[in-house]
Amino acid sequence: MRQCLVVALISFIAIAMAARRGVAQxxxxxxxxxxxxxxxxxxxxxxxxxQPANAVDCSHLGPTTVAYLRCMAGHSSGVVSTVAxxxxxxxALHVSTSGVYVRIIAGAVDSVSWYIPQALHAWRWxxxxxxxxxxxxxxxxxxxxxxxxxxxxxxxxxxxxxLVPADLPTLQxxxxxxxxxxxxxxxxxxxxxxxGFVAVVHPTGPALIENRDGAVRVILTATRxxxxxxxxxxxxxxxxxxxxxxxxxAAIHATLDAEAHQGTIVDAPMALSRWQGGNDTIPVKTxxxxxxxDNELRKVHRDFNGGGAAIKxxxxxxxxxxxxxxPVMQR
Amino acid sequence: xTDHPTLSHADEKLLQALRHLPDVPPTPGLPAAFHRRLExxxxxxxxxxxxxxxxxxxxxxxxxxxxxWVDRNRREAEIADLRAELTNALRNLPAPGRFEAVNQAGNxxxxxxRVVEALTHALLTDPNTNVRVAAADALGRVANAQSxxxxxxxxxGAERSPFVQSAMLQNLQRLSGGERAQIVxxxxxxxxxxxxxxxxxxxGGGL
Numbered sequence: 001m002r003q004c005l006v007v008a009l010i011s012f013i014a015i016a017m018a019a020r021r022g023v024a025q026x027x028x029x030x031x032x033x034x035x036x037x038x039x040x041x042x043x044x045x046x047x048x049x050x051q052p053a054n055a056v057d058c059s060h061l062g063p064t065t066v067a068y069l070r071c072m073a074g075h076s077s078g079v080v081s082t083v084a085x086x087x088x089x090x091x092a093l094h095v096s097t098s099g100v101y102v103r104i105i106a107g108a109v110d111s112v113s114w115y116i117p118q119a120l121h122a123w124r125w126x127x128x129x130x131x132x133x134x135x136x137x138x139x140x141x142x143x144x145x146x147x148x149x150x151x152x153x154x155x156x157x158x159x160x161x162x163l164v165p166a167d168l169p170t171l172q173x174x175x176x177x178x179x180x181x182x183x184x185x186x187x188x189x190x191x192x193x194x195x196g197f198v199a200v201v202h203p204t205g206p207a208l209i210e211n212r213d214g215a216v217r218v219i220l221t222a223t224r225x226x227x228x229x230x231x232x233x234x235x236x237x238x239x240x241x242x243x244x245x246x247x248x249x250a251a252i253h254a255t256l257d258a259e260a261h262q263g264t265i266v267d268a269p270m271a272l273s274r275w276q277g278g279n280d281t282i283p284v285k286t287x288x289x290x291x292x293x294d295n296e297l298r299k300v301h302r303d304f305n306g307g308g309a310a311i312k313x314x315x316x317x318x319x320x321x322x323x324x325x326x327p328v329m330q331r
Numbered sequence: 332x333t334d335h336p337t338l339s340h341a342d343e344k345l346l347q348a349l350r351h352l353p354d355v356p357p358t359p360g361l362p363a364a365f366h367r368r369l370e371x372x373x374x375x376x377x378x379x380x381x382x383x384x385x386x387x388x389x390x391x392x393x394x395x396x397x398x399x400w401v402d403r404n405r406r407e408a409e410i411a412d413l414r415a416e417l418t419n420a421l422r423n424l425p426a427p428g429r430f431e432a433v434n435q436a437g438n439x440x441x442x443x444x445r446v447v448e449a450l451t452h453a454l455l456t457d458p459n460t461n462v463r464v465a466a467a468d469a470l471g472r473v474a475n476a477q478s479x480x481x482x483x484x485x486x487x488g489a490e491r492s493p494f495v496q497s498a499m500l501q502n503l504q505r506l507s508g509g510e511r512a513q514i515v516x517x518x519x520x521x522x523x524x525x526x527x528x529x530x531x532x533x534x535g536g537g538l
Contacts, residue, residue, distance in 0.1 A: 092425065170425045188427035190459060206427035208461035210494075236430065236461045238494045240525070261497065262527045310434075314464075316493055316527045 058107070068108070092170035094150040095162065100178045102153055102160040106168065106185040112151065113163045197242075206233035215242035215318070221249045221325050234310040243318040246311070250324050253308030258320045260298045265320040410443045417449045426459040433462060437469025447474045451482045454499075460492045467498035471505065480506055480514065487518040493525035500532055 058071035093112060095104065153160055164171060166186060173180055173191045181199040182189060188206050191198055195213040202222055209216055216239045220231050231254055237244055243263075248254070258265050300320075313320050338346070413436060420432030433453055436446050447470065454466035470482050479502055486499050496518075503511045515532050518524075524532075 170427075172425065188425050190426040190461075192460070206431065208426050208430055208459060210460045233427075234431070234434070236465075238460060238464065240493060261531065314494060314497075316497070316525060 092149060092172065093164060093168060094172045096150065096174040097153040097178060097180065098176040100153040100160060102162060103181045103183065104162045104164060104173065105183045106166045107163050109163045109165055111165065203235065204232050208236050210238045211240065211242055213241050215239065217245045219247045220252060221247060231309045236312045237314070239315040239318055241317050242315065243321065244313045244315050245321045245323065246313060247323040247325050252304050253306060254304045254311050255307040256302045256304065256311045258300045258313040260315050260318065260320050262317045263315055263319045265298050265300050410441050410445065413439060413441055414445045414449055417446065421449065421453050421457065426462055429457060429459065429462045430465050433465045433469050437472050442473050447478045454482055454486050460494055463492065463495045464498045467495055467502060471502040476506055480510055483514050487514060491523070493528045496528050497531060500528070500535060504535070
């Protein structure tokens with residue numbers, strides 16, 4: 001009789017675990033790159049960075065030149081209509097934007113530079129430190145404000161490229177609507193997004209990211225030739241009403257803590273296809289699915305390769321997706 | 332045959348020869364050496380006097396007291412350094428620097444009211460949400476129940492970020508059921524709560 005009870009108990013536990021796993025293996029909801037202009041901009045900004053074969057080496061071009069800016073921005077053709085630059089008066093830059101899709105790239109420049117890869121025939125500078133505006137008939141008045149330690153971009157500017165020196169110690173980015181991508185920044189980074197999409201590519205310094213209404217995508221793998229895929233400092237991401245996607249190199253030394261309050265934590269390559277428009281050609285390593293049952297705070301703790309830099313991911317209402325990207329040699 | 336049944340014939344002959352040898356007298360110095368050895372053994376086994384025990388106890392107490400005093404001073408210095416670093420970071424550093432300082436304070440073994448006070452200040456006033464969440468997590472590790480309850484009341488009464496609210500709600504598990512329920516009930520009276528956080532508060536508040 002006692003043996004029968006033990007067998008029944010073991011069977012019940014096995015069935016419960018299988019059912020739990022079955023719930024967890026439900027595919028994550030797909031991210032739709034076409035759901036909004038901001039989503040399209042984010043997908044376009046980060047589409048190429050997971051394809052190291054497409055990575056370009058811009059170092060042979062003279063820094064601060066138009067060719068270098070164009071190379072770093074991934075624009076092989078087209079006219080850079082305006083390039084403005086100024087010397088940094090201190091060691092911190094504050095960028096605030098609204099309704100703008102902006103890429104901020106750290107590179108071999110000795111001052112902050114930006115350009116807009118659009119024809120800007122109707123644009124003119126009101127003054128060197130005031131406003132760049134365009135008030136064409138039927139169009140919004142675009143604004144770009146420059147102050148000694150800050151840069152403001154407002155109202156519908158698309159694909160604005162801002163280059164900052166690679167050794168800039170601190171960058172603070174505040175965004176109210178739109179998309180922002182920060183690439184290859186090694187200093188202290190803080191991003192606060194009110195509503196929209198945030199992408200951070202290959203950060204190596206400490207990074208604090210908060211998106212109050214939208215998704216966050218972080219790629220820790222190197223994106224340009226000659227770069228090393230490392231995370232030397234902590235990475236903290238808070239997302240409300242949005243997914244968090246983290247792509248990391250297989251050899252990373254990190255300690256991960258992830259929380260999904262209403263959602264799941266998945267460890268699967270399926271997210272690649274949704275972010276890359278169905279062209280999933282990146283080999284990744286698949287782990288057991290980590291998600292748990294609904295209506296339950298899900299927490300995952302994991303040491304990668306013995307642990308290291310602290311990574312904390314928290315989403316209140318969304319999916320945390322972990323993607324381990326294999327090194328190039330294993331492909 | 333031999334007299335002894337277990338000895339061989341050769342051994343029996345050797346035994347007979349030894350019986351005819353003359354007696355050997357003891358050396359002249361042997362008694363004195365024997366008495367010296369006997370005295371040494373007697374003095375070694377003598378019980379320790381009470382004054383020796385008292386001296387040893389006093390030395391032990393002095394050593395323990397000195398160790399405690401040195402340790403207390405070192406600990407005070409560490410707490411002062413930690414609090415100064417934390418206060419300086421919270422005033423002067425950008426958000427990632429403040430975050431690191433708060434994390435260090437939360438991961439240290441130094442549980443002190445002054446450190447808890449600085450962390451509570453960060454929880455209530457820092458402009459960066461990530462820093463406030465880190466302060467909430469740190470308080471959950473280093474604050475005693477009373478300090479934690481005070482910080483929770485003040486934070487959950489005014490905090491607008493659901494991330495910070497959620498972090499503080501998780502800390503409430505350390506409080507007693509009645510105190511936790513009182514704080515959560517007051518928190519649930521707010522009308523601006525995120526639905527996810529409200530649900531977690533209702534489930535975890537013991538209401």
